[in-house]
Amino acid sequence: MEDIKAYIETGILELYVLGDVTPNERLQVEEMAQKHPAVKAELDEIERSMELYARENAINPPDSLRNRVLGSTLTNFGDDNNFTAAPHREENNSYETGEDVITLPARKENSFYKYAFAASLALLIASTIALVNVYNKLQQSNGQLVAMQLQNQQFASKVNLMDRELSIFHDPSFKLLKLQGTAKTPASAVTIAFSRAKKKVMIDMGNVKLPQNDKDHQYQLWAMVGGKPVDLGVFDASADSTHMKEMKSIALADAFAVTLEPRGGSVNPTMDQMVVLGKF
Structure with missing residues (x-):
């Protein structure tokens, strides 16, 4: 059912009603409508909605446009009533009888069909304008719908991330440790969560309370295991970051420390650049 709902929300049904789909997409929509009543019902509802919208938003062409179309049509067709056929002689009979043969005037055409065609053309133009307006508004609505769906996805991702981070504080296997500033940076502090x-x-x-590092340096987290430092990865002290950052895995640690190192980290810590330290 979720797949059907997601298929409906793609907007393919609206494009099908407007005829803006490929032959393969048209066949796919028709097969889905036959297999799934929900798709058929949504398709019917879209058709009714667009028909109602077109009816309510129909735009009558201005008088100037109608007169211009009618005038152009009549000019192109011409009026046969303005011309009369010139008399001519029958070549075969005129010399034999000595009489002139006069051609009968041409049958006058009914102008009703010309006016009817011009009126139909004007109505077609007005209908086309209305349909283009409906299509543009539908495209705009589809764009807004896609933007809203993207925002919802981003919001859902943030909520899931926050839930995962919050679960860390509720997990009894994690222990919180606040690393205090050293003499080099006494106001610094870093809080870590460690699960053996x-x-x-x-x-x-x-x-994280650390001086912001420049582009050439990064902070590096170390674990002290049996008196030896173990690299746990690097990070930046960015004011824009508010999430939990997972570092390299480790099972045992006697203490943790952070040093300022060249970007990318060092093999061994630079002891005179140690900014925070904490022990269990």
Whole structure:
């Protein structure tokens, strides 16, 4: 059922009603309508809505346009009543009888059909203008619908991310540790969440208090294991980041520290660039 709903929300049914689909897409829509009553019902509803919209928003052509179309049509067709056939002689009989043969005037055509054609043409132009307006508004609505769907997807992704981050604080296997600033940067602080069971280390980027690094440097997180530093990855102290950042996995750690290193990180920590430190 979710697939049918998603198919309907793609906008293909509206394009089918407008005739703006490929032959393959037309066959696909017709097969879906035959197989799924929901698609058939939606298709019928779109057709009724567009017919009602066209009726309510029909635009009568201005008098000047109608007069111009009628005048142009009559000029192109011409009026046969203005011309009369010139008399001529029958070559075979005139010399034999000595009499002139006069041709009868041509039958006058009924002008009703010319006016009817001109009126039909004017109505066709007005209907085309109305249909173009409906199509443009439908395209605009489809664009707005796609934008809203994209916003909803982005919002849903953010909500899911926040739910996952919130679950970290509710997971008893995670322990929070606040790394305090060193003498180099006493006001600095970094909060991490560490789970030995899951071998995960997360940095709470929303609570990072570090001087913003430049483009040539990055902060690097280290774990102290048996007195030896272990690289856990690099990060930037960006004021725009508010999420939990997952670092490299580790199962055991006696302490954690952060140093300022060249961009990309170092093999060994630069001890005189240590900015925060914390022990369990």
